[in-house]
């Protein structure tokens with residue numbers, strides 16, 4: 001049985017896709033999608049030997065070798081240009097996801113959809129998408145085992161004819177206040193509009209974390225620490241206004 005997180009990621013993969021799951025670990029996601037007939041072909045990419053072996057074993061024992069090819073390699077190096085139309089990258093930091101996409105740009109031609117689930121650093125992923133011709137078409141947020149995860153789904157601007165910036169125009173709230181682009185990049189343009197309970201919980205936790213950092217900064221009593229704390233406080237106020 002798939003975790004709720006992987007199940008929600010799976011839902012973002014359209015029927016009939018040719019998928020590459022990068023950093024696939026045990027290849028649970030492509031195995032589930034292949035077993036349910038969602039994907040017509042899958043590549044499970046892994047940079048580390050251990051997970052690569054685990055993925056190979058999983059695909060073999062599930063009898064899915066005719067659908068899923070397990071490959072050892074760094075990021076998008078495991079796929080050929082034009083080979084897949086959907087790429088999933090899940091369960092790693094946003095900075096790593098960005099570096100994989102950046103290093104593999106030449107492999108993204110013809111890819112229609114990216115489904116990304118950064119564990120942290122979501123804003124860096126949104127910024128990369130925006131700067132590289134990808135349109136965020138949806139965001140999901142969920143809680144599982146005391147952790148909160150975001151899933152970002154994007155389509156190619158060239159393929160879809162959609163405008164990447166469209167979701168980042170200042171958002172006007174019911175009471176007339178505006179949520180600016182920078183904050184939408186931080187908190188998610190769809191998630192901010194939806195303002196779900198899980199999203200509110202995430203940002204309440206983030207504010208608590210930031211408050212702890214401020215308390216630490218105050219102990220050091222240097223000019224630099226004071227400036228940093230003021231910066232945090234400002235950011236916290238902006239977040240609170242949206243919540």
Ligand code: SAM
Nearest residue numbers: 022023024025045046047048051074075090091
């Ligand atoms: N995607 C699965 C999930 O969401 O449950 C597994 C996540 S696991 C925490 C992250 C995996 O990414 C590890 O198995 C690691 O070996 C792999 N990984 C890290 N950097 C990678 C890279 N540059 N290319 C391919 N795989 C990578």
